[in-house]
Amino acid sequence: MGDRLPLRAERRRRTEGRILDAARALFAEVGYERATVRAIAKAAGIDPALVMQYFGSKQALFQEAVRMAPEPDPGLGAEELVEGLLGTLDLKLGDLPQSSLAMLRSMLTHPEAAVSAREALGAQIDRLAAAIPGEDARLRAALVTMIMVGVTVGHQLLELDELRGVPQEEVARLLRPSLRALTGPEVS
Amino acid sequence: MGDRLPLRAERRRRTEGRILDAARALFAEVGYERATVRAIAKAAGIDPALVMQYFGSKQALFQEAVRMAPEPDPGLGAEELVEGLLGTLDLKLGDLPQSSLAMLRSMLTHPEAAVSAREALGAQIDRLAAAIPGEDARLRAALVTMIMVGVTVGHQLLELDELRGVPQEEVARLLRPSLRALTGPEVS
DNA sequence: TATTTCACTCAACAGGCGTTGACTCAACGA
DNA sequence: TCGTTGAGTCAACGCCTGTTGAGTGAAATA
Numbered sequence: 001m002g003d004r005l006p007l008r009a010e011r012r013r014r015t016e017g018r019i020l021d022a023a024r025a026l027f028a029e030v031g032y033e034r035a036t037v038r039a040i041a042k043a044a045g046i047d048p049a050l051v052m053q054y055f056g057s058k059q060a061l062f063q064e065a066v067r068m069a070p071e072p073d074p075g076l077g078a079e080e081l082v083e084g085l086l087g088t089l090d091l092k093l094g095d096l097p098q099s100s101l102a103m104l105r106s107m108l109t110h111p112e113a114a115v116s117a118r119e120a121l122g123a124q125i126d127r128l129a130a131a132i133p134g135e136d137a138r139l140r141a142a143l144v145t146m147i148m149v150g151v152t153v154g155h156q157l158l159e160l161d162e163l164r165g166v167p168q169e170e171v172a173r174l175l176r177p178s179l180r181a182l183t184g185p186e187v188s
Numbered sequence: 189m190g191d192r193l194p195l196r197a198e199r200r201r202r203t204e205g206r207i208l209d210a211a212r213a214l215f216a217e218v219g220y221e222r223a224t225v226r227a228i229a230k231a232a233g234i235d236p237a238l239v240m241q242y243f244g245s246k247q248a249l250f251q252e253a254v255r256m257a258p259e260p261d262p263g264l265g266a267e268e269l270v271e272g273l274l275g276t277l278d279l280k281l282g283d284l285p286q287s288s289l290a291m292l293r294s295m296l297t298h299p300e301a302a303v304s305a306r307e308a309l310g311a312q313i314d315r316l317a318a319a320i321p322g323e324d325a326r327l328r329a330a331l332v333t334m335i336m337v338g339v340t341v342g343h344q345l346l347e348l349d350e351l352r353g354v355p356q357e358e359v360a361r362l363l364r365p366s367l368r369a370l371t372g373p374e375v376s
Numbered sequence: 377t378a379t380t381t382c383a384c385t386c387a388a389c390a391g392g393c394g395t396t397g398a399c400t401c402a403a404c405g406a
Numbered sequence: 407t408c409g410t411t412g413a414g415t416c417a418a419c420g421c422c423t424g425t426t427g428a429g430t431g432a433a434a435t436a
Contacts, residue, residue, distance in 0.1 A: 049426080109221060
């Protein structure tokens, strides 16, 4: 049923995928520095040298592992305004892809990850700011964004007892007024 | 005028201070992994071996550098209730000691820093929760705490353009309603 | 079938890391 | 004044890191 790829290309594709998956998981779990090429290769079931052959360097592998479609749109678009964020708030809180977690985990200690993070957060801020009225829209948008980052850090990365096991809708419910206070009363 | 310490003890005290200052600065700037013992020693103007002689291990040095008086009280006490946080909000945002920044910088990638962070944030949550009425006080307190962490991360560690150069009172002013939405309408 | 291609492994390199033990020499106590 | 203490240096250790180049054997090509 599936198209029969040449065996070699198929193998290559699969191996590349396994490396990327292992890399994302490890970067997300322990961050850039502690996720060694050897550990990633082991998790992918291959030789460390192959990682270099596929991606050139650890840094390049990281960038590839962290790269995302420049906003998968079922997220929040400018047209959905602020309610886009509020509506998918629990999704944002709970279902972040491994690539995002990898970036968040490393952004404070790995310079390149910090660059990626500033880009991604900057884009998010831009989108939000376009939907917020008033003078200090960008500042408000930045605060909203960092609130989400802070809560995500506590929930997914630090795994604070107070946030673990709490259903995402509950968090979203409590957070919504705080965010609305910053964005202004837009939609319902 | 000062009491004349024996020269040796005085030197020791000074050197230890210089090491700790250099360690705090570097841990805060680049995090635990990238702040090498050699770099810390160089910044303190001494030999790397002396760091070990003073603190035993890099890990022990980190713990010492990050340790704080268990709440210097001119911060927020339970008796000041939530307004304690809101009142000194700009202080919290701008004047964090190097030791706190060192902990925050490393908390996502260094396990021991994560432990310290969970302790410190847990204590903060406890204090806040005691001042928040209602069922989900601890959850609300945790969210308030992580909001502060998120904004601090964006401001001090990621140095987002949108937050850099913004006066702390401005940030505090915009943030206050959001926090109040979580804590409930306490004092003024 | 003979030849080339290429996914993959193996062994090793150079460099940086935390850490150690022997040493130096000025400050101290008797 | 003379032995002792201790702050500080120096050179080196073993380890782990990212990275490399030669080698292998099965799949592709002709």
